[in-house]
Amino acid sequence: MEGQLGLIWEQARAPVIVPLLRLSVILCLIMSLMLLVERVYMGVVIVFVKLFGRKPEKRYKWEPMKEDMEMGNSNFPMVLVQIPMYNEKEVYQLSIGAACGLSWPSDRIIIQVLDDSTDPTIKDLVEQECRRWASKGINIKYEIRDNRVGYKAGALKEGMKHSYVRQCDYVAIFDADFQPGPDYLWRSIPFLVHNPDIALVQARWKFVNADECLMTRMQEMSLDYHFKVEQEMGSSTYAFFGFNGTAGLWRIDALNDAGGWKDRTTVEDMDLAVRASLKGWKFVYLGGLKVKSELPSTLKAFRYQQHRWSCGPANLFRKMAVEIARNKKVSAWKKFYLIYSFFLVRKIVGHLVTFIFYCVIMPATLFVPEVQVPKWGAVYVPSLITLLNAVGTPRSLHLLVFWILFENVMSLHRTKAMLIGLLEAGNVNEWVVTEKLGDALKIKSGAKTLKKPRVRAGERYFLNIKTVCISGVHGRGSSPPSNKEKPINQIKSLSMVVTGLDYYS
Numbered sequence: 001m002e003g004q005l006g007l008i009w010e011q012a013r014a015p016v017i018v019p020l021l022r023l024s025v026i027l028c029l030i031m032s033l034m035l036l037v038e039r040v041y042m043g044v045v046i047v048f049v050k051l052f053g054r055k056p057e058k059r060y061k062w063e064p065m066k067e068d069m070e071m072g073n074s075n076f077p078m079v080l081v082q083i084p085m086y087n088e089k090e091v092y093q094l095s096i097g098a099a100c101g102l103s104w105p106s107d108r109i110i111i112q113v114l115d116d117s118t119d120p121t122i123k124d125l126v127e128q129e130c131r132r133w134a135s136k137g138i139n140i141k142y143e144i145r146d147n148r149v150g151y152k153a154g155a156l157k158e159g160m161k162h163s164y165v166r167q168c169d170y171v172a173i174f175d176a177d178f179q180p181g182p183d184y185l186w187r188s189i190p191f192l193v194h195n196p197d198i199a200l201v202q203a204r205w206k207f208v209n210a211d212e213c214l215m216t217r218m219q220e221m222s223l224d225y226h227f228k229v230e231q232e233m234g235s236s237t238y239a240f241f242g243f244n245g246t247a248g249l250w251r252i253d254a255l256n257d258a259g260g261w262k263d264r265t266t267v268e269d270m271d272l273a274v275r276a277s278l279k280g281w282k283f284v285y286l287g288g289l290k291v292k293s294e295l296p297s298t299l300k301a302f303r304y305q306q307h308r309w310s311c312g313p314a315n316l317f318r319k320m321a322v323e324i325a326r327n328k329k330v331s332a333w334k335k336f337y338l339i340y341s342f343f344l345v346r347k348i349v350g351h352l353v354t355f356i357f358y359c360v361i362m363p364a365t366l367f368v369p370e371v372q373v374p375k376w377g378a379v380y381v382p383s384l385i386t387l388l389n390a391v392g393t394p395r396s397l398h399l400l401v402f403w404i405l406f407e408n409v410m411s412l413h414r415t416k417a418m419l420i421g422l423l424e425a426g427n428v429n430e431w432v433v434t435e436k437l438g439d440a441l442k443i444k445s446g447a448k449t450l451k452k453p454r455v456r457a458g459e460r461y462f463l464n465i466k467t468v469c470i471s472g473v474h475g476r477g478s479s480p481p482s483n484k485e486k487p488i489n490q491i492k493s494l495s496m497v498v499t500g501l502d503y504y505s
Contacts, residue, residue, distance in 0.1 A: 013368070021364060021371045028357035029377045031349045036381050038345045039388040042233045049236050056235070056284050061194040065186065073105040077169040077193060079185060080252075084114040084155045086148075088176035089122050091294070091436045093129055098179035098292075100133045100140065103186060110164060111140040114155040116148050150263030151431045152245075157261040160252075168252060175246040177436040178205075179292040187289050188249045199254030199281035200273065202231065203247040206290035209297060209437075216295045217396055218406045219302070223295075224392035228287065230346070235285035238337050240277045242313075245269030247291040254281045264319065265421075266431050267312030274320055274338065278327045294436050301435040303413060308431065310414040313347040314421030315428055351418045355411035358382065 048054070056062070068075035081099050085092060099111050113130055117123045123144070130142040145158055156173070159165070170192055174180060180203075188201040204227045210220040234241030245268070255261075258276035265271055273283070296302040324338050362378060365371045390400055420426045 018368060018370050021361070021368055024356075024361050025365070025371060025373055025377075028353060028361050029374070031353045032357065032377060032381045032385075034345055034349055035353055036385055038341055039385055042229050043388055043391070045233045045237055046229055049232060054236055056191065056286055059236075060191055060198065060284065062190050063194060065190060065193070073108055076105050076108045077189065078167050079104060079109045079189070080165055080168040080171040081109065081111045082114060082156060082159055082171060082173050083112070083176060084116070084152050084159075084173075085126065085176040086116045086433045087119050087122050088117070088436060089119075089125065091177045092122075092126050094179055095174060095176045096126075096129050096133065096140075098181075099174060100136075100138045101182055102180060102184060103182040106137065106139065109139065109185075110168065111138060112159055112162075112165075113140065113142050114159045115142065115144050116151075116155050118148075150261075150268075151266075153261040153263040153268035156268075157263075160255075160260065165252075170249055171252055171255065172249045173246055174291070175293070177294040178246050179208075180247065181291070184289065184291065185249075188286065191284050192249065192251050195282075197280075197282050198284055199251050199258075199276050200243060200283040201249045202235075202241070202244060202283065202285045203289040203291045204231075204285075204287050205244070205247060205293045207295050208292050209294055212295070212297045214399075214402060215299065215302065215406070216297055217399055218403050219295045221390060221393045221396050221399070221403050222407075225389050226392075227285075228392040231285045232287055234342075235283060238334055239282035239284070240334070240338070240342075241273070241283055241285055242267075242342070243269040243273035243283075247293070251281075254279075257281070265312045265316045266308045266429060267316055270313060271316055271320075274316070274324070277334075277338070278324065278330060280329050296434050297437055298435060304432040305434045306410060306414055307417040310347075310351060310417035311421035311428060311430075313343065314418045315424060316421075317343040317347060318422055318424060348418065348422070351411065351415045354407060355415040359408055359411060 065076060067073070081102065083095050083099055085095070088095070096111070096113060102109065111133070113126065115123060115126050117126065127142050130140050133140050141162070141164070143159055143162065145155070148154065150157060160171075165171075170189065172180075172185070172188075184203065188203065191198055191201050205223065207216070207220055207223070210216050231241045231244075248269075254276055255272065257279055258272055258281070260272075261268055262271055277283070296305055321339060321343070324335055327335060362373055365373055386400065386404060390397055390403070396403070420428050
Protein backbone atom coordinates (compact mmCIF):
# COMPACT_ATOMS: atom_id res chain seq x y z
CA MET A 1 0.00 0.00 0.00
CA GLU A 2 2.80 2.42 0.93
CA GLY A 3 4.60 1.55 -2.26
CA GLN A 4 1.52 2.30 -4.36
CA LEU A 5 1.06 5.68 -2.64
CA GLY A 6 4.72 6.49 -3.21
CA LEU A 7 4.40 5.57 -6.88
CA ILE A 8 1.30 7.76 -7.29
CA TRP A 9 3.10 10.63 -5.57
CA GLU A 10 6.13 10.36 -7.87
CA GLN A 11 3.99 10.13 -11.00
CA ALA A 12 1.80 13.14 -10.02
CA ARG A 13 4.59 15.22 -8.55
CA ALA A 14 6.15 16.78 -11.66
CA PRO A 15 3.10 17.17 -13.96
CA VAL A 16 0.46 18.13 -11.33
CA ILE A 17 1.64 18.92 -7.81
CA VAL A 18 4.63 21.14 -8.65
CA PRO A 19 2.76 23.42 -11.14
CA LEU A 20 -0.23 23.75 -8.78
CA LEU A 21 1.98 24.56 -5.83
CA ARG A 22 3.92 27.13 -7.84
CA LEU A 23 0.68 28.78 -8.93
CA SER A 24 -0.55 28.78 -5.34
CA VAL A 25 2.67 30.41 -4.15
CA ILE A 26 2.36 33.16 -6.78
CA LEU A 27 -1.26 33.86 -5.85
CA CYS A 28 -0.46 33.91 -2.15
CA LEU A 29 2.48 36.27 -2.70
CA ILE A 30 0.19 38.63 -4.61
CA MET A 31 -2.37 38.54 -1.77
CA SER A 32 0.40 39.10 0.78
CA LEU A 33 1.50 42.21 -1.08
CA MET A 34 -2.10 43.43 -1.22
CA LEU A 35 -2.30 43.01 2.54
CA LEU A 36 1.04 44.73 3.13
CA VAL A 37 0.19 47.73 0.93
CA GLU A 38 -3.11 48.12 2.78
CA ARG A 39 -1.37 48.00 6.17
CA VAL A 40 1.33 50.48 5.11
CA TYR A 41 -1.26 52.86 3.66
CA MET A 42 -3.31 52.82 6.85
CA GLY A 43 -0.16 53.33 8.91
CA VAL A 44 0.84 56.37 6.86
CA VAL A 45 -2.63 57.89 7.29
CA ILE A 46 -2.53 57.37 11.06
CA VAL A 47 0.92 59.00 11.30
CA PHE A 48 -0.39 61.96 9.31
CA VAL A 49 -3.44 62.24 11.59
CA LYS A 50 -1.30 62.14 14.73
CA LEU A 51 1.35 64.58 13.45
CA PHE A 52 -1.07 67.19 12.18
CA GLY A 53 -3.64 66.75 14.94
CA ARG A 54 -6.60 66.03 12.67
CA LYS A 55 -8.96 65.36 15.55
CA PRO A 56 -12.71 65.07 14.88
CA GLU A 57 -13.28 68.30 16.85
CA LYS A 58 -11.13 70.11 14.28
CA ARG A 59 -12.56 68.44 11.18
CA TYR A 60 -16.15 69.03 12.17
CA LYS A 61 -18.02 71.70 14.05
CA TRP A 62 -18.21 70.88 17.72
CA GLU A 63 -19.59 73.06 20.49
CA PRO A 64 -20.68 71.91 23.94
CA MET A 65 -24.40 71.74 24.55
CA LYS A 66 -25.64 74.64 26.66
CA GLU A 67 -28.91 75.17 28.46
CA ASP A 68 -31.16 77.89 27.07
CA MET A 69 -32.69 79.91 29.89
CA GLU A 70 -35.85 80.60 27.85
CA MET A 71 -36.35 77.18 26.27
CA GLY A 72 -35.10 75.16 29.24
CA ASN A 73 -34.44 71.48 28.60
CA SER A 74 -36.36 71.58 25.32
CA ASN A 75 -33.16 72.94 23.79
CA PHE A 76 -31.61 69.48 24.22
CA PRO A 77 -32.38 66.77 21.63
CA MET A 78 -34.41 63.74 22.70
CA VAL A 79 -32.25 60.63 23.01
CA LEU A 80 -33.23 56.96 22.98
CA VAL A 81 -30.82 54.48 24.57
CA GLN A 82 -31.33 50.87 23.45
CA ILE A 83 -29.93 47.89 25.35
CA PRO A 84 -30.61 44.59 23.53
CA MET A 85 -30.02 41.53 25.68
CA TYR A 86 -30.55 37.77 25.72
CA ASN A 87 -30.24 35.76 28.95
CA GLU A 88 -27.62 38.18 30.28
CA LYS A 89 -27.75 37.15 33.93
CA GLU A 90 -24.16 38.12 34.71
CA VAL A 91 -24.12 41.63 33.22
CA TYR A 92 -27.67 43.02 32.95
CA GLN A 93 -27.29 45.15 36.09
CA LEU A 94 -24.03 46.66 34.86
CA SER A 95 -25.39 47.75 31.49
CA ILE A 96 -28.72 49.02 32.77
CA GLY A 97 -27.05 50.86 35.63
CA ALA A 98 -24.53 52.51 33.31
CA ALA A 99 -27.24 53.58 30.86
CA CYS A 100 -29.38 55.00 33.65
CA GLY A 101 -26.31 56.85 34.93
CA LEU A 102 -25.81 58.77 31.68
CA SER A 103 -25.69 62.49 32.33
CA TRP A 104 -28.46 64.16 30.32
CA PRO A 105 -31.68 66.06 31.18
CA SER A 106 -33.99 63.41 32.64
CA ASP A 107 -36.96 64.51 30.53
CA ARG A 108 -34.92 64.27 27.30
CA ILE A 109 -33.75 60.66 27.51
CA ILE A 110 -35.50 57.28 27.30
CA ILE A 111 -33.80 54.03 28.29
CA GLN A 112 -35.18 51.08 26.35
CA VAL A 113 -34.29 47.55 27.50
CA LEU A 114 -35.01 45.04 24.71
CA ASP A 115 -35.12 41.69 26.46
CA ASP A 116 -35.21 38.60 24.25
CA SER A 117 -34.40 36.28 27.16
CA THR A 118 -35.90 32.81 27.06
CA ASP A 119 -35.14 32.05 30.71
CA PRO A 120 -38.16 33.19 32.81
CA THR A 121 -36.01 33.72 35.89
CA ILE A 122 -33.63 36.04 34.05
CA LYS A 123 -36.55 37.92 32.46
CA ASP A 124 -38.00 38.54 35.92
CA LEU A 125 -34.65 39.77 37.20
CA VAL A 126 -34.22 42.20 34.28
CA GLU A 127 -37.79 43.49 34.66
CA GLN A 128 -37.28 44.02 38.39
CA GLU A 129 -34.09 45.95 37.69
CA CYS A 130 -35.96 48.19 35.25
CA ARG A 131 -38.69 48.81 37.81
CA ARG A 132 -36.09 49.66 40.43
CA TRP A 133 -34.61 52.37 38.22
CA ALA A 134 -38.08 53.58 37.23
CA SER A 135 -38.87 54.09 40.91
CA LYS A 136 -35.89 56.47 41.04
CA GLY A 137 -37.43 58.66 38.36
CA ILE A 138 -35.60 57.21 35.34
CA ASN A 139 -37.64 57.05 32.14
CA ILE A 140 -36.96 53.40 31.39
CA LYS A 141 -39.01 51.03 29.23
CA TYR A 142 -38.88 47.24 29.48
CA GLU A 143 -39.82 45.71 26.11
CA ILE A 144 -40.19 42.04 25.20
CA ARG A 145 -41.47 40.15 22.18
CA ASP A 146 -42.88 36.67 21.70
CA ASN A 147 -40.18 35.50 19.25
CA ARG A 148 -36.51 36.01 18.38
CA VAL A 149 -36.95 36.61 14.64
CA GLY A 150 -33.95 38.51 13.34
CA TYR A 151 -32.08 38.11 16.64
CA LYS A 152 -30.44 41.42 17.62
CA ALA A 153 -31.47 43.21 14.43
CA GLY A 154 -35.04 42.05 14.95
CA ALA A 155 -35.08 43.29 18.53
CA LEU A 156 -33.69 46.71 17.58
CA LYS A 157 -36.15 46.98 14.71
CA GLU A 158 -39.11 46.17 16.97
CA GLY A 159 -37.83 48.65 19.53
CA MET A 160 -37.96 51.45 16.98
CA LYS A 161 -41.65 50.80 16.31
CA HIS A 162 -42.91 52.02 19.69
CA SER A 163 -44.84 55.29 19.64
CA TYR A 164 -42.59 57.08 22.14
CA VAL A 165 -39.60 56.62 19.81
CA ARG A 166 -41.10 59.09 17.33
CA GLN A 167 -40.20 61.99 19.60
CA CYS A 168 -36.51 60.97 19.67
CA ASP A 169 -33.80 62.51 17.48
CA TYR A 170 -30.93 60.13 18.20
CA VAL A 171 -30.48 56.56 19.37
CA ALA A 172 -27.50 55.20 21.31
CA ILE A 173 -26.97 51.44 21.30
CA PHE A 174 -25.11 49.45 23.96
CA ASP A 175 -24.78 45.69 24.18
CA ALA A 176 -25.47 44.08 27.53
CA ASP A 177 -21.82 44.03 28.61
CA PHE A 178 -21.09 47.67 27.71
CA GLN A 179 -20.88 50.41 30.31
CA PRO A 180 -20.81 53.97 28.92
CA GLY A 181 -19.40 56.73 31.09
CA PRO A 182 -21.69 59.50 32.36
CA ASP A 183 -20.29 62.01 29.83
CA TYR A 184 -20.88 59.82 26.76
CA LEU A 185 -23.81 61.87 25.40
CA TRP A 186 -22.25 65.25 26.20
CA ARG A 187 -19.20 64.36 24.13
CA SER A 188 -20.91 62.65 21.18
CA ILE A 189 -24.20 64.46 20.59
CA PRO A 190 -22.66 67.86 19.58
CA PHE A 191 -21.25 66.22 16.44
CA LEU A 192 -24.77 65.28 15.32
CA VAL A 193 -26.37 68.56 16.42
CA HIS A 194 -23.92 70.84 14.59
CA ASN A 195 -23.22 68.66 11.53
CA PRO A 196 -26.43 67.57 9.75
CA ASP A 197 -24.54 65.29 7.34
CA ILE A 198 -23.15 63.06 10.12
CA ALA A 199 -25.15 59.89 10.78
CA LEU A 200 -23.02 57.99 13.30
CA VAL A 201 -20.63 58.73 16.15
CA GLN A 202 -18.72 55.62 17.21
CA ALA A 203 -16.85 55.35 20.52
CA ARG A 204 -13.90 53.08 21.20
CA TRP A 205 -14.14 49.90 23.28
CA LYS A 206 -12.17 49.68 26.52
CA PHE A 207 -11.66 46.11 27.72
CA VAL A 208 -12.16 45.62 31.44
CA ASN A 209 -10.85 42.03 31.39
CA ALA A 210 -7.95 42.35 28.95
CA ASP A 211 -5.59 40.96 31.61
CA GLU A 212 -7.86 38.01 32.44
CA CYS A 213 -5.74 35.50 30.56
CA LEU A 214 -3.41 35.10 27.61
CA MET A 215 -6.34 34.69 25.22
CA THR A 216 -7.87 38.03 26.19
CA ARG A 217 -4.48 39.69 25.75
CA MET A 218 -4.36 38.30 22.20
CA GLN A 219 -7.83 39.65 21.50
CA GLU A 220 -6.86 43.05 22.84
CA MET A 221 -3.96 43.22 20.38
CA SER A 222 -6.19 42.52 17.40
CA LEU A 223 -9.04 44.81 18.46
CA ASP A 224 -6.76 47.69 19.44
CA TYR A 225 -5.40 47.66 15.89
CA HIS A 226 -8.94 47.62 14.55
CA PHE A 227 -9.93 50.69 16.54
CA LYS A 228 -6.70 52.69 16.59
CA VAL A 229 -5.85 52.13 12.94
CA GLU A 230 -8.72 50.80 10.81
CA GLN A 231 -11.54 52.84 12.37
CA GLU A 232 -9.42 55.97 12.76
CA MET A 233 -8.21 55.77 9.16
CA GLY A 234 -11.71 55.24 7.76
CA SER A 235 -13.11 58.12 9.77
CA SER A 236 -10.29 60.50 8.79
CA THR A 237 -10.18 59.78 5.06
CA TYR A 238 -13.54 58.49 3.84
CA ALA A 239 -15.87 59.41 6.74
CA PHE A 240 -16.78 55.70 6.71
CA PHE A 241 -16.05 52.64 8.80
CA GLY A 242 -17.99 49.60 9.88
CA PHE A 243 -20.36 50.30 12.76
CA ASN A 244 -19.33 48.05 15.65
CA GLY A 245 -22.93 47.32 16.68
CA THR A 246 -22.56 48.95 20.08
CA ALA A 247 -21.18 52.08 21.77
CA GLY A 248 -22.47 54.10 18.81
CA LEU A 249 -24.88 57.03 18.50
CA TRP A 250 -27.09 57.17 15.41
CA ARG A 251 -29.15 59.95 13.90
CA ILE A 252 -32.58 58.31 13.64
CA ASP A 253 -33.37 60.07 10.34
CA ALA A 254 -30.20 58.59 8.83
CA LEU A 255 -31.00 55.14 10.20
CA ASN A 256 -34.45 55.28 8.60
CA ASP A 257 -33.09 56.76 5.36
CA ALA A 258 -30.75 53.76 5.04
CA GLY A 259 -33.67 51.35 5.34
CA GLY A 260 -33.49 50.56 9.05
CA TRP A 261 -32.30 47.31 10.58
CA LYS A 262 -32.10 44.20 8.37
CA ASP A 263 -31.46 40.65 9.50
CA ARG A 264 -30.21 39.21 6.20
CA THR A 265 -26.71 38.62 7.65
CA THR A 266 -25.17 38.15 11.10
CA VAL A 267 -23.50 41.58 10.83
CA GLU A 268 -26.58 43.79 10.88
CA ASP A 269 -24.43 46.66 12.17
CA MET A 270 -22.04 46.60 9.19
CA ASP A 271 -24.98 46.16 6.84
CA LEU A 272 -26.62 49.34 8.17
CA ALA A 273 -23.35 51.26 8.02
CA VAL A 274 -22.68 50.37 4.37
CA ARG A 275 -26.23 51.25 3.32
CA ALA A 276 -26.09 54.58 5.17
CA SER A 277 -22.73 55.40 3.60
CA LEU A 278 -24.12 54.71 0.14
CA LYS A 279 -26.81 57.28 0.90
CA GLY A 280 -24.09 59.88 1.42
CA TRP A 281 -24.05 59.98 5.24
CA LYS A 282 -20.77 60.51 7.12
CA PHE A 283 -19.42 58.72 10.20
CA VAL A 284 -17.15 59.98 12.98
CA TYR A 285 -14.95 57.81 15.18
CA LEU A 286 -13.96 59.18 18.60
CA GLY A 287 -10.86 57.35 19.81
CA GLY A 288 -10.78 59.40 23.00
CA LEU A 289 -14.31 58.41 24.01
CA LYS A 290 -14.07 54.96 25.56
CA VAL A 291 -16.84 52.60 26.65
CA LYS A 292 -16.08 49.71 28.99
CA SER A 293 -16.76 46.25 27.58
CA GLU A 294 -15.90 42.61 28.14
CA LEU A 295 -13.83 40.31 25.93
CA PRO A 296 -14.88 36.65 25.54
CA SER A 297 -12.86 34.76 28.13
CA THR A 298 -13.81 31.22 27.08
CA LEU A 299 -12.59 29.61 23.88
CA LYS A 300 -16.09 28.44 23.01
CA ALA A 301 -17.52 31.97 23.25
CA PHE A 302 -14.59 33.39 21.27
CA ARG A 303 -15.01 30.73 18.60
CA TYR A 304 -18.68 31.57 18.05
CA GLN A 305 -17.94 35.28 18.01
CA GLN A 306 -15.19 34.84 15.40
CA HIS A 307 -17.44 32.69 13.24
CA ARG A 308 -20.01 35.49 13.18
CA TRP A 309 -17.41 38.21 12.57
CA SER A 310 -15.78 36.25 9.72
CA CYS A 311 -18.86 34.77 8.07
CA GLY A 312 -21.08 37.86 8.23
CA PRO A 313 -18.85 40.36 6.37
CA ALA A 314 -18.12 37.86 3.59
CA ASN A 315 -21.82 37.17 3.19
CA LEU A 316 -22.59 40.91 3.18
CA PHE A 317 -19.93 41.42 0.49
CA ARG A 318 -21.64 38.79 -1.63
CA LYS A 319 -25.00 40.57 -1.24
CA MET A 320 -23.83 44.17 -1.67
CA ALA A 321 -20.85 44.17 -4.09
CA VAL A 322 -22.99 44.86 -7.15
CA GLU A 323 -25.11 47.42 -5.28
CA ILE A 324 -21.99 49.29 -4.20
CA ALA A 325 -20.55 49.26 -7.74
CA ARG A 326 -23.80 50.63 -9.24
CA ASN A 327 -24.34 53.33 -6.62
CA LYS A 328 -24.30 56.86 -8.02
CA LYS A 329 -24.46 58.92 -4.81
CA VAL A 330 -20.86 58.34 -3.71
CA SER A 331 -17.57 58.88 -5.54
CA ALA A 332 -15.80 56.18 -7.53
CA TRP A 333 -12.88 56.42 -5.09
CA LYS A 334 -15.14 55.65 -2.12
CA LYS A 335 -16.73 52.72 -3.96
CA PHE A 336 -13.24 51.39 -4.70
CA TYR A 337 -12.35 51.74 -1.02
CA LEU A 338 -15.49 49.86 0.05
CA ILE A 339 -15.11 47.00 -2.41
CA TYR A 340 -11.32 46.60 -2.46
CA SER A 341 -9.97 47.74 0.90
CA PHE A 342 -12.87 47.35 3.32
CA PHE A 343 -14.28 44.07 2.03
CA LEU A 344 -11.86 42.26 -0.31
CA VAL A 345 -8.51 42.84 1.43
CA ARG A 346 -9.59 42.97 5.08
CA LYS A 347 -12.50 40.52 5.11
CA ILE A 348 -11.43 38.00 2.44
CA VAL A 349 -7.72 38.18 1.58
CA GLY A 350 -6.60 38.57 5.19
CA HIS A 351 -8.11 35.21 6.17
CA LEU A 352 -6.85 33.43 3.05
CA VAL A 353 -3.26 34.59 3.49
CA THR A 354 -3.09 33.70 7.17
CA PHE A 355 -4.39 30.18 6.73
CA ILE A 356 -3.67 29.02 3.16
CA PHE A 357 -0.27 30.66 2.73
CA TYR A 358 1.25 30.47 6.21
CA CYS A 359 -0.38 27.24 7.41
CA VAL A 360 -0.71 25.19 4.19
CA ILE A 361 1.38 26.37 1.24
CA MET A 362 4.61 27.23 3.05
CA PRO A 363 4.73 23.93 4.99
CA ALA A 364 3.88 22.07 1.76
CA THR A 365 6.95 23.49 0.01
CA LEU A 366 9.14 21.59 2.47
CA PHE A 367 8.02 18.36 0.78
CA VAL A 368 8.44 19.75 -2.73
CA PRO A 369 11.95 21.29 -2.96
CA GLU A 370 11.36 22.28 -6.58
CA VAL A 371 9.00 25.02 -5.34
CA GLN A 372 10.68 27.87 -3.49
CA VAL A 373 9.07 30.75 -1.59
CA PRO A 374 11.28 33.84 -1.94
CA LYS A 375 12.75 35.16 1.29
CA TRP A 376 10.92 38.48 0.98
CA GLY A 377 7.60 36.61 0.81
CA ALA A 378 8.38 34.11 3.54
CA VAL A 379 10.09 36.44 6.03
CA TYR A 380 10.07 40.15 5.29
CA VAL A 381 6.45 40.69 4.24
CA PRO A 382 4.90 38.61 7.07
CA SER A 383 7.20 40.30 9.59
CA LEU A 384 6.21 43.79 8.44
CA ILE A 385 2.52 42.92 8.49
CA THR A 386 2.86 41.48 11.99
CA LEU A 387 4.75 44.51 13.33
CA LEU A 388 2.23 46.91 11.80
CA ASN A 389 -0.58 44.96 13.45
CA ALA A 390 1.16 45.08 16.82
CA VAL A 391 1.63 48.85 17.02
CA GLY A 392 -1.87 49.28 18.45
CA THR A 393 -0.90 47.60 21.73
CA PRO A 394 2.70 48.50 22.65
CA ARG A 395 2.37 46.95 26.11
CA SER A 396 1.95 43.51 24.52
CA LEU A 397 4.89 43.55 22.12
CA HIS A 398 6.64 40.90 24.21
CA LEU A 399 3.69 38.59 23.48
CA LEU A 400 4.06 38.92 19.71
CA VAL A 401 5.14 35.31 19.20
CA PHE A 402 2.14 34.05 21.15
CA TRP A 403 -0.15 36.33 19.12
CA ILE A 404 1.25 34.92 15.84
CA LEU A 405 0.63 31.35 16.99
CA PHE A 406 -2.83 32.19 18.27
CA GLU A 407 -3.84 33.93 15.01
CA ASN A 408 -2.58 30.97 12.96
CA VAL A 409 -4.54 28.56 15.13
CA MET A 410 -7.73 30.59 14.68
CA SER A 411 -7.14 31.10 10.94
CA LEU A 412 -8.65 27.71 10.06
CA HIS A 413 -11.89 28.54 11.85
CA ARG A 414 -12.05 32.07 10.41
CA THR A 415 -11.29 30.95 6.87
CA LYS A 416 -13.95 28.26 7.08
CA ALA A 417 -16.48 30.82 8.34
CA MET A 418 -15.48 33.29 5.61
CA LEU A 419 -16.00 30.69 2.89
CA ILE A 420 -19.37 29.73 4.38
CA GLY A 421 -20.44 33.37 4.15
CA LEU A 422 -19.00 33.95 0.70
CA LEU A 423 -20.64 30.81 -0.70
CA GLU A 424 -23.76 31.28 1.45
CA ALA A 425 -23.64 27.69 2.61
CA GLY A 426 -24.24 25.75 5.80
CA ASN A 427 -24.76 27.76 8.97
CA VAL A 428 -24.32 31.12 7.26
CA ASN A 429 -26.88 32.78 9.55
CA GLU A 430 -25.83 31.03 12.74
CA TRP A 431 -26.17 33.45 15.65
CA VAL A 432 -24.92 32.46 19.06
CA VAL A 433 -24.89 35.22 21.66
CA THR A 434 -21.39 35.71 23.06
CA GLU A 435 -21.24 34.51 26.65
CA LYS A 436 -20.47 37.22 29.21
CA LEU A 437 -19.15 36.41 32.63
CA GLY A 438 -19.30 39.81 34.30
CA ASP A 439 -18.07 39.38 37.86
CA ALA A 440 -18.70 35.63 37.89
CA LEU A 441 -15.10 34.72 37.14
CA LYS A 442 -13.84 37.14 39.76
CA ILE A 443 -16.10 35.58 42.37
CA LYS A 444 -15.08 32.05 41.43
CA SER A 445 -11.39 32.80 41.39
CA GLY A 446 -11.66 34.54 44.74
CA ALA A 447 -13.65 31.74 46.32
CA LYS A 448 -11.09 29.04 45.69
CA THR A 449 -7.58 28.57 44.40
CA LEU A 450 -7.48 26.33 41.39
CA LYS A 451 -4.71 23.78 41.03
CA LYS A 452 -2.49 24.59 38.08
CA PRO A 453 -2.71 21.87 35.42
CA ARG A 454 0.44 20.05 34.40
CA VAL A 455 1.27 20.01 30.72
CA ARG A 456 3.03 16.92 29.38
CA ALA A 457 4.46 16.64 25.88
CA GLY A 458 1.97 15.25 23.37
CA GLU A 459 -0.92 15.47 25.83
CA ARG A 460 -4.14 17.12 24.66
CA TYR A 461 -6.22 19.17 27.05
CA PHE A 462 -9.91 19.54 26.40
CA LEU A 463 -10.32 21.83 29.36
CA ASN A 464 -12.77 24.60 29.96
CA ILE A 465 -10.98 27.79 28.98
CA LYS A 466 -12.11 29.36 32.25
CA THR A 467 -9.39 27.30 33.89
CA VAL A 468 -6.96 28.60 31.29
CA CYS A 469 -7.98 32.18 32.00
CA ILE A 470 -7.35 31.79 35.70
CA SER A 471 -4.13 29.76 35.43
CA GLY A 472 -2.64 31.60 32.40
CA VAL A 473 -2.08 35.24 33.28
CA HIS A 474 -3.42 35.88 36.79
CA GLY A 475 -7.18 36.51 36.84
CA ARG A 476 -9.11 39.17 38.69
CA GLY A 477 -9.39 38.48 42.36
CA SER A 478 -6.33 36.21 42.51
CA SER A 479 -2.84 37.13 43.60
CA PRO A 480 -0.40 37.86 40.73
CA PRO A 481 2.22 35.16 40.13
CA SER A 482 5.89 35.83 40.55
CA ASN A 483 8.03 36.92 37.60
CA LYS A 484 9.40 33.39 37.28
CA GLU A 485 5.93 31.89 37.12
CA LYS A 486 4.45 34.26 34.51
CA PRO A 487 6.18 32.92 31.36
CA ILE A 488 5.49 29.33 32.42
CA ASN A 489 1.81 30.04 33.01
CA GLN A 490 1.50 31.88 29.71
CA ILE A 491 3.07 28.99 27.79
CA LYS A 492 0.74 26.54 29.52
CA SER A 493 -2.25 28.73 28.67
CA LEU A 494 -1.28 29.02 25.01
CA SER A 495 -0.60 25.30 24.63
CA MET A 496 -4.08 24.53 25.94
CA VAL A 497 -5.62 27.04 23.54
CA VAL A 498 -3.75 25.47 20.61
CA THR A 499 -4.49 21.87 21.46
CA GLY A 500 -8.08 22.57 22.43
CA LEU A 501 -9.05 23.89 18.98
CA ASP A 502 -9.92 20.47 17.58
CA TYR A 503 -12.43 19.95 20.36
CA TYR A 504 -14.44 23.04 19.47
CA SER A 505 -14.07 23.00 15.67
